[in-house]
Every structure is written in structure tokens, then in C-alpha cells.
Amino acid sequence: xxxxxxxxxxxxxxxxxxxxxxxxxxxxxxxxxxxxxxxxxxxxxxxxxxxxxxxxxxxxxxxxxxxxxxxxxxxxxxxxxxxxxxxxxxxxxxxxxxxxxxxxxxxxxxxxxxxxxxxxxxxxxxxxxxxxxxxxxxxxxxxxxxxxxxxxxxxxxxxxxxxxxxxxxxxxxxxxxxxxxxxxxxxxxxxxxxxxxxxxxxxxxxxxxxxxxxxxxxxxxxxxxxxxxxxxxxxxxxxxxxxxxxxxxxxxxxxxxxxxxxxxxxxxxxxxxxxxxxxxxxx
Amino acid sequence: xxxxxxxxxxxxxxxxxxxxxxxxxxxxxxxxxxxxxxxxxxxxxxxxxxxxxxxxxxxxxxxxxxxxxxxxxxxxxxxxxxxxxxxxxxxxxxxxxxxxxxxxxxxxxxxxxxxxxxxxxxxxxxxxxxxxxxxxxxxxxxxxxxxxxxxxxxxxxxxxxxxxxxxxxxxxxxxxxxxxxxxxxxxxxxxxxxxxxxxxxxxxxxxxxxxxxxxxxxxxxxxxxxxxxxxxxxxxxxxxxxxxxxxxxxxxxxxxxxxxxxxxxxxxxxxxxxxxxxxxxxx
Numbered sequence: 001x002x003x004x005x006x007x008x009x010x011x012x013x014x015x016x017x018x019x020x021x022x023x024x025x026x027x028x029x030x031x032x033x034x035x036x037x038x039x040x041x042x043x044x045x046x047x048x049x050x051x052x053x054x055x056x057x058x059x060x061x062x063x064x065x066x067x068x069x070x071x072x073x074x075x076x077x078x079x080x081x082x083x084x085x086x087x088x089x090x091x092x093x094x095x096x097x098x099x100x101x102x103x104x105x106x107x108x109x110x111x112x113x114x115x116x117x118x119x120x121x122x123x124x125x126x127x128x129x130x131x132x133x134x135x136x137x138x139x140x141x142x143x144x145x146x147x148x149x150x151x152x153x154x155x156x157x158x159x160x161x162x163x164x165x166x167x168x169x170x171x172x173x174x175x176x177x178x179x180x181x182x183x184x185x186x187x188x189x190x191x192x193x194x195x196x197x198x199x200x201x202x203x204x205x206x207x208x209x210x211x212x213x214x215x216x217x218x219x220x221x222x223x224x225x226x227x228x229x230x231x232x233x234x235x236x237x238x239x240x241x242x243x244x245x246x247x248x249x250x251x252x253x254x255x256x257x258x259x260x261x262x263x264x265x266x267x268x269x270x271x272x273x274x275x276x277x278x279x280x281x282x283x
Numbered sequence: 284x285x286x287x288x289x290x291x292x293x294x295x296x297x298x299x300x301x302x303x304x305x306x307x308x309x310x311x312x313x314x315x316x317x318x319x320x321x322x323x324x325x326x327x328x329x330x331x332x333x334x335x336x337x338x339x340x341x342x343x344x345x346x347x348x349x350x351x352x353x354x355x356x357x358x359x360x361x362x363x364x365x366x367x368x369x370x371x372x373x374x375x376x377x378x379x380x381x382x383x384x385x386x387x388x389x390x391x392x393x394x395x396x397x398x399x400x401x402x403x404x405x406x407x408x409x410x411x412x413x414x415x416x417x418x419x420x421x422x423x424x425x426x427x428x429x430x431x432x433x434x435x436x437x438x439x440x441x442x443x444x445x446x447x448x449x450x451x452x453x454x455x456x457x458x459x460x461x462x463x464x465x466x467x468x469x470x471x472x473x474x475x476x477x478x479x480x481x482x483x484x485x486x487x488x489x490x491x492x493x494x495x496x497x498x499x500x501x502x503x504x505x506x507x508x509x510x511x512x513x514x515x516x517x518x519x520x521x522x523x524x525x526x527x528x529x530x531x532x533x534x535x536x537x538x539x540x541x542x543x544x545x546x547x548x549x550x551x552x553x554x555x556x557x558x559x560x561x562x563x564x565x566x
């Protein structure tokens with residue numbers, strides 16, 4: 001099949017490389033950076049550059065920031081082959097899916113929202129690897145009107161690429177959960193490292209500090225855009241963790257060892273429950 | 284030399300095992316759990332059980348919870364050899380060091396506070412390993428009256444055990460920094476996992492969720508005691524991260540992309556600075 005990948009950064013570049021491992025499909029790609037296109041061509045991650053006319057692609061995958069994805073769809077809404085499928089890989093789904101559904105209506109093109117649960121602290125084509133998605137979860141957000149056969153074909157494709165699990169949900173449910181499992185983690189990590197005490201850091205850190213601050217190393221252009229498109233759910237989650245932190249502070253100020261122990265026990269038990277569910281899921 | 288280790292849990296048991304790798308010293312140990320003593324004897328982690336009379340030990344290392352460490356010193360203040368050194372390995376230093384200095388005054392015993400920057404999510408002798416401290420930092424909190432030769436001997440000993448770096452500081456400075464680099468991490472991790480959204484968790488998590496919640500799996504008896512002994516510094520740190528989180532929420536609610544990007548950039552730059560300092564320190 002002919003596959004077009006729009007955006008050859010960390011995600012699009014890794015997808016191209018993952019597909020090319022098996023040499024089954026023909027991969028076309030484009031990127032606003034001529035460097036990424038040249039490199040991807042030279043390394044064989046793409047077989048050719050595609051632009052303006054996507055009619056040869058049975059599958060088009062959009063791997064750019066949310067606003068750029070919608071701009072791309074607006075400019076190219078008539079450039080896809082009727083009967084083909086377009087999937088986006090943006091980290092927010094309500095905004096992109098609503099715009100995409102609207103833009104691709106009556107074009108004969110099936111749109112399905114997607115979000116690969118994989119990433120790295122670095123970005124750009126130069127950090128793309130063929131193994132990035134191996135074993136990871138791929139979230140897809142079909143709607144009631146998504147043709148069953150198209151959804152199955154896309155799911156099979158991502159499994160073939162190397163994803164370990166396909167998770168179906170709605171765009172709203174995706175955004176609600178991702179606000180917690182991913183976006184809040186980046187906010188908290190960034191908030192954590194900005195303590196004045198951090199600036200006097202002296203090699204006192206054990207693993208816990210490294211864990212809590214790892215994702216503070218982020219691409220602020222991408223994440224600020226993702227956060228803004230999901231600000232309702234994200235603000236809710238920030239509110240919840242602030243309340244939980246206030247509960248801890250209140251127990252400490254009241255020197256209430258019993259309350260403190262109970263709160264910590266509850267957290268430990270929840271963590272153990274998730275770890276055990278995670279193990280079950282992987283078996 | 285004869286070394287006594289009081290408490291054969293994760294920390295004391297690992298220390299015993301680390302020392303015995305080289306078969307240079309004689310290690311005596313005791314634990315409130317007969318199982319730990321029997322196991323440590325059977326595995327050769329200790330050469331014998333010691334109790335009540337510590338006069339044969341040139342070095343006594345206390346590896347129990349802070350309150351238990353002070354109780355032990357109160358009950359055994361006359362049981363140490365004059366000229367010997369006592370080191371505790373508790374995670375808070377002001378409380379333990381103040382009590383220990385007072386209790387060991389005029390006994391001819393040198394007390395030095397210590398805190399190994401190593402740990403695991405599990406505890407007890409059954410999880411102790413000889414390699415736990417290899418390459419880790421050992422914090423020591425000598426005072427103006429600590430004899431130089433005793434401090435040097437203790438530093439040399441911990442280097443010999445396998446620690447990669449000896450960090451000297453005051454008990455108050457230790458508590459201030461540890462409130463941030465370790466204790467706050469455990470509070471935030473526990474607060475994080477207690478979102479109602481966590482209970483509906485569905486395999487959406489990438490690495491960031493795992494990082495942020497790893498240390499929620501903690502020993503609530505130990506950590507609640509450590510937190511209470513350091514509640515002034517810890518409450519300050521909780522206040523700082525709450526303020527930072529509120530700044531993020533305000534920027535989101537105001538749909539202020541510029542402010543959001545600036546805050547995220549600042550966090551990224553701080554993280555990169557720490558990572559580069561960490562690398563320099565290790566070179």
C-alpha cells in the first residue's frame with residue numbers, strides 16, 4: 001500500500017522507519033524542514049517526497065502539532081483519494097477530530113483520530129527510531145459513523161507496525177484521561193523543578209528527584225499548544241493535585257501522624273493496584 | 284575492626300552485606316526481628332549478634348527509624364567504647380543529631396550523622412543487597428566539635444564500602460535540601476496517584492505517569508515519621524509547588540500561551556542545567 005506521512009519529526013520519522021523495517025509498503029513523506037526530508041530519503045525512511053497531491057495514498061498519517069494538522073487538512077481537503085483513510089497522531093483529540101470531521105465531510109475520506117502512547121524527551125527527525133512504538137499502546141478515537149472495516153484495517157496496520165495494544169475510546173474520554181496520565185505529569189515535573197531550593201542543588205538527589213523531574217525536559221512549543229487545547233480537563237487535574245497536596249500540608253501542620261499514614265497508605269495501595277493491573281494487562 | 288550494625292533492614296542489612304564482600308572487618312548486628320538476625324547470620328552478613336554491650340565495636344552504625352534510633356541511644360548511652368564512633372543513617376538529621384549529641388555528651392564517643400542517598404521501593408532484610416550503595420552519595424553532618432581524624436576515618440570507611448561520593452553539610456542544611464529532593468517527591472507522587480481519574484485508569488499511560496507515581500509505593504510508617512520530623516521545611520516546599528501549579532492553572536485559564544511557554548521553558552532550562560551539573564560531577 002502507499003502510505004503518506006505528514007511531518008517527519010520524532011513521531012512521523014519513527015513511524016516511517018518502523019514501516020520500512022519490513023519493506024512491505026511504499027512510504028511517502030513531507031516535512032516543513034528540507035533537512036528532515038533529505039535525511040529521511042537518504043536513510044530510506046521514505047521512498048519519496050509527497051506534497052499537494054495525496055491521491056496515491058491509501059493511508060495518510062498526520063504527525064505534526066495540532067494547529068498545523070488542522071491547517072494541513074484545511075489546505076489539502078480535496079487532495080486525498082476518496083475511499084482512503086486519514087489518521088492524525090496529535091496528543092489532543094477533541095480539537096483535531098472535530099475540525100477534521102468537519103473538513104473531510106463529503107470527501108469520501110475516512111478520518112480516525114489516533115495517539116501513540118510513546119515519546120522521548122528529545123524531538124525531531126534526528127531522534128526518530130524504528131523501535132519507538134514497539135509494544136506501546138495506540139489509542140484510536142473512532143466515532144459512531146466510522147466504517148467498521150476502515151477501523152479494523154487501521155488497527156491491523158498499527159499492530160503490524162509494532163504497537164502492542166490498540167485502545168479504542170472517544171475523543172473526549174481520551175482528552176480527560178491524557179490530561180491526567182501525561183499532561184499533568186509534565187506540568188507537575190516543571191512545577192517541581194522550579195523550587196528555589198533546586199537552584200542550590202548539591203548532589204543530594206536519590207532516584208525520586210530524577211523521576212519527578214525527568215519530563216521537565218520538554219518541548220515547550222508543543223506542550224503549551226497541547227495544554228491549551230485541553231485546558232478544561234487539565235485545570236481540573238491541577239486542582240485535584242493541589243487539593244491533595246493541601247491535605248498533606250494540613251496533616252503535617254497539625255502533626256497528625258495517623259492522618260499522614262492513612263493518606264500515604266491509600267497512595268501506596270492505589271499504586272500497587274495499578275502495577276498489578278498493568279502486569280495482568282501485559283500477560 | 285569490629286563494626287556493630289543496629290537494625291538489619293534494607294539499609295542496615297545492605298551495609299552488612301557490602302562490608303562482608305571484602306572480609307576485612309568483623310560485623311556484629313542486631314534487629315528487633317529474630318528472623319532478620321537469623322538470616323543475616325546464616326548468610327554471613329553478620330558474624331554474630333550483639334546486644335546491650337557495644338564495647339567491642341570501634342564503629343557502631345544505627346540503621347533504624349529516627350524515634351527508634353534515639354530510643355536506642357538513650358538505652359545504650361553507656362554501652363559504647365570510649366574513643367569509638369557512632370553514626371546514624373536516618374533520613375532526618377536535626378532531630379536525631381540534636382538528641383544524639385546530648386545523649387552521648389561526656390561519654391568519650393564521637394557521634395556523626397549520616398544519610399546514604401540510596402533506597403528501594405521495598406524494605407526489610409529480605410531486600411538488602413551488597414550493591415545498594417555502590418557509587419551513591421553518602422551525606423555526613425559533622426559539627427564544629429567533630430574531631431577531624433574521626434570524620435576522615437568515617438569518610439574513608441564509607442568510600443571503602445562502595446559509596447561514590449562523601450558530601451559534608453550541616454544537619455539543618457541536609458533537612459532543608461532533603462525536604463525538596465526526596466520527601467517532596469514522595470508527597471507529590473502520593474498526591475498524584477490519588478486523582479479520581481486514576482481509578483478509571485485504562486492503560487493510557489506512557490512513561491511520564493510511571494515516573495511520577497513510582498515512589499507512591501512507599502513504607503508509610505517510615506515516611507510519615509520522617510515527614511513529621513521535617514515538617515517545617517517540607518511544608519515550605521509543598522507551598523512552593525502549590526504556588527507553581529497555581530501559576531500554571533492561571534496561565535491556562537487565561538489562555539496565555541506566551542506565559543505557559545515561558546514557564547515550561549524555564550523548567551526545561553533548569554532541568555538541563557541540573558543534568559549537565561550531574562554529568563560534570565560524575566566525570
